Amino acid sequence: MIETPLNNPYHASYDDDLTLVPFAGRQTALERLHQQLSDPTRQVAMLFLGRRRIGKTMLLRAFNNVFSDPYIGVYVPLEATPVADESEWLLALAQAITEELEARGFALTRLATLTPPTDADDARVWFEDEFLARALATIRPHRRLVLLIDDADRLLTIMRSEQLPADTFGYLHTLIERQRQLGVVLTMDTDAETELPRLEPLITLQNMLRLGTLEVAETQWLLQEPVRGLYLVPDETVAIVQRATGGVPGWTQQFAYQIFQRWQTAPDLNVITLEDVKALLPLVLEYANADHRYVWQALTGNERLVLTAIARLGYDEPTRPLAASALETWLIETDYPLDLTAISAAIRSLEYREVVQSTPEGVVLNAGLTLMWLLENARLERAVAPFDQPAPEAAPPRIPRLLIAAMIVMAILGALAALALINATQPPTIIVVTPQPTVTLVITPPTP
Numbered sequence: 185m186i187e188t189p190l191n192n193p194y195h196a197s198y199d200d201d202l203t204l205v206p207f208a209g210r211q212t213a214l215e216r217l218h219q220q221l222s223d224p225t226r227q228v229a230m231l232f233l234g235r236r237r238i239g240k241t242m243l244l245r246a247f248n249n250v251f252s253d254p255y256i257g258v259y260v261p262l263e264a265t266p267v268a269d270e271s272e273w274l275l276a277l278a279q280a281i282t283e284e285l286e287a288r289g290f291a292l293t294r295l296a297t298l299t300p301p302t303d304a305d306d307a308r309v310w311f312e313d314e315f316l317a318r319a320l321a322t323i324r325p326h327r328r329l330v331l332l333i334d335d336a337d338r339l340l341t342i343m344r345s346e347q348l349p350a351d352t353f354g355y356l357h358t359l360i361e362r363q364r365q366l367g368v369v370l371t372m373d374t375d376a377e378t379e380l381p382r383l384e385p386l387i388t389l390q391n392m393l394r395l396g397t398l399e400v401a402e403t404q405w406l407l408q409e410p411v412r413g414l415y416l417v418p419d420e421t422v423a424i425v426q427r428a429t430g431g432v433p434g435w436t437q438q439f440a441y442q443i444f445q446r447w448q449t450a451p452d453l454n455v456i457t458l459e460d461v462k463a464l465l466p467l468v469l470e471y472a473n474a475d476h477r478y479v480w481q482a483l484t485g486n487e488r489l490v491l492t493a494i495a496r497l498g499y500d501e502p503t504r505p506l507a508a509s510a511l512e513t514w515l516i517e518t519d520y521p522l523d524l525t526a527i528s529a530a531i532r533s534l535e536y537r538e539v540v541q542s543t544p545e546g547v548v549l550n551a552g553l554t555l556m557w558l559l560e561n562a563r564l565e566r567a568v569a570p571f572d573q574p575a576p577e578a579a580p581p582r583i584p585r586l587l588i589a590a591m592i593v594m595a596i597l598g599a600l601a602a603l604a605l606i607n608a609t610q611p612p613t614i615i616v617v618t619p620q621p622t623v624t625l626v627i628t629p630p631t632p
Contacts, residue, residue, distance in 0.1 A: 189448055193410045194441035198237065198434065205437070206410040207246040209402030210239070214250055216393055217369065221255060221328065227361045229368035231336075231387045233377065234395035235538055237475065239433040240371035243395070244332040247369070254327040255367075258284045262338040269347055271307040275300060278315045281329065285322060294318040312359060320365045330367040336383075337376035357386040397431030397538075397550075407440050415447045417456045424461050427503075428468075430551030438471045439464065469553055476557040479539060487537075488562070489520055490530040494540065494549060495558035502555050505546030520564055 195205045213232060220230045234240045247257035260280050267273045282295060295318055301310035323329060333339075342348045349355070360366050370387070374394070380387065398406070403426045407417040429435040442464040447453050453460070483491065493511045498504065508527045515522050522530075531547050534540045539554065540547050549555050 190414075192441055192444045192448075194437050194444060196438075196441050202242050202245040203249075205242065205245075206406055206440075207242060207249070208406035208433075208436075209398050210243055210246075210395070213243060213393055213395065218251070220391065221251075221330065221367050224364060226391075227357075227364075228388055228391050229356065229360065229370055229386045231370045231372060231383070231392040232395055233372055233374050233392055235374050236478070237432075237434050238395050238397070240395060241334055242433065244334055244369065244371060247330070247332055251330075255330055256284060256288065256323060256327060257330045257332050260331060260333045262333065262335040267339075267342055267347065270349060270352070271301060271303075273342075273348060273352075274307045274311040277331065278311060278319075281315075281319050281331075285319065290322050292322065294322050308355065312363070316359070316363060316366070320363065323365070325365065328365050328367055330369060333368065333370045335373070336370040337372045337379070340376060340379050340382060343382075353383045353386045360386075398426075398433055398436055399431065400426050403429075403431060403436055406436060407443070410440075411444065411447075415443075415454050415456060417443065421456050421458065421461060424458060428461070428465065428552040430549075430554070432472075432475075432551065434475070435468060435472050435551070435553060438468050442467050465553075465556075469556055472553050472557070476554065476561070479537065480561070482537075484530070484533070486522060486526050486530045487533055489515060489522060489564065490527055491534060491539065491558060492562040492564055493518075494547060495555055495562055498549060498555055499559060502552060503548065505543045505548045507546040510546070518564065 193204075193206055195202060217230055220226055220228075232240055232243060241261075244257070244259055247255075247259075251257065258277075258280050260277060265276050267276065282292065285295075286292060295315070298314060298318060301307050320329060339348065339352055343350060343352055356368055360368055368386070370383075380392075400423065404419065404422045407422050407425065411417070425436065425439050429439060439461075443456055443460065446460060446464060447456075480488070490511060493514045494506055497506050497510060497514055508524055508531065511527050512522065512524055515527075531540065531542060535542055535547075538550070540549055549558075
């Protein structure tokens with residue numbers, strides 16, 4: 185009798201349906217959201233800020249799994265929603281609401297006879313007085329409809345082209361003030377953070393939260409709980425994965441996905457070890473290639489120089505913090521001199537970009553995968569741009585498609601394993617997500 189293979193619970197790519205993917209962490213974010221929605225006096229929206237691929241979409245997609253009745257989450261992916269004008273924007277909201285109510289089995293009698301607005305109609309009047317009034321009556325007064333608007337910064341782009349009114353966010357605020365059954369949750373890339381004032385009064389400083397990377401305890405849950413009873417991922421292996429990924433959600437998911445695939449093809453594999461992580465590392469690094477490429481292309485010339493110096497000096501001891509003076513010396517010796525002021529400015533920018541973190545002893549890369557990518561791809565450039573200017577356009581770095589150099593794998597994973605064994609006896613880190621800038625690596629979709 186042939187056994188049917190089990191479905192891999194983790195997602196294989198960023199294009200997968202994230203609705204049922206194991207969701208780790210974000211307790212603070214979910215608690216803040218619950219407080220926001222359950223307090224009738226808070227007639228403002230909630231905003232989650234984060235770098236690309238830090239898990240903003242997954243947070244919204246998990247809403248209906250976390251929040252049960254009386255909350256009805258309506259996911260609105262702006263990246264996949266064409267918006268040519270306000271009428272099309274409000275029709276897109278109406279369509280998303282209708283589809284969610286239909287999926288939940290609500291009788292749509294009140295909406296069935298409703299006709300879309302014509303060019304002569306006021307789209308806002310139609311949306312609020314005609315459509316929204318009927319939709320809210322359909323779900324009954326005790327329920328709340330929550331618009332989950334993903335990539336809200338795209339609305340800002342459309343507003344700049346004058347395809348949407350300048351008060352688009354102000355209108356959403358007016359709606360939730362007048363319709364107490366309506367809530368709004370937004371996500372936005374931190375690249376658009378300087379435009380936050382344009383979201384007022386819909387969003388205030390008290391109603392936004394920056395998403396960070398996964399803590400060790402969250403990674404532990406993600407690697408262990410969904411597969412409990414199938415195979416074991418020991419805490420020391422979790423610690424190695426955490427150090428390799430830096431807690432970046434997409435990379436951690438990819439490790440989990442590849443571990444599951446490896447287990448399915450090896451029936452006798454019951455415990456995941458360092459050797460398994462070594463074997464899977466090239467696959468995860470390949471998966472993260474586009475993410476690293478995106479970050480590298482966005483860096484200034486000085487940031488690239490400093491990052492290259494960190495990688496080269498960190499080869500022997502990946503977890504050892506490096507002082508700015510050590511970076512200065514290395515750059516001088518390689519004929520790419522930068523003074524300490526320029527180096528410090530580049531480090532601050534790299535920390536804000538969530539590539540490195542500063543400690544009292546110096547600076548260190550967040551993820552072992554980033555170190556490996558840099559050692560394979562980073563090249564010093566003769567043209568050094570001012571730290572506040574984009575770097576000269578360069579040919580995209582290449583990454584090997586099959587295997588990473590064995591010496592890099594062994595050296596880095598050896599150091600990560602030693603660190604993991606030291607940390608394995610320590611209690612799990614308390615999960616805290618704060619609105620302050622965090623230290624993570626930006627996540628972007630892989631190139632085809």
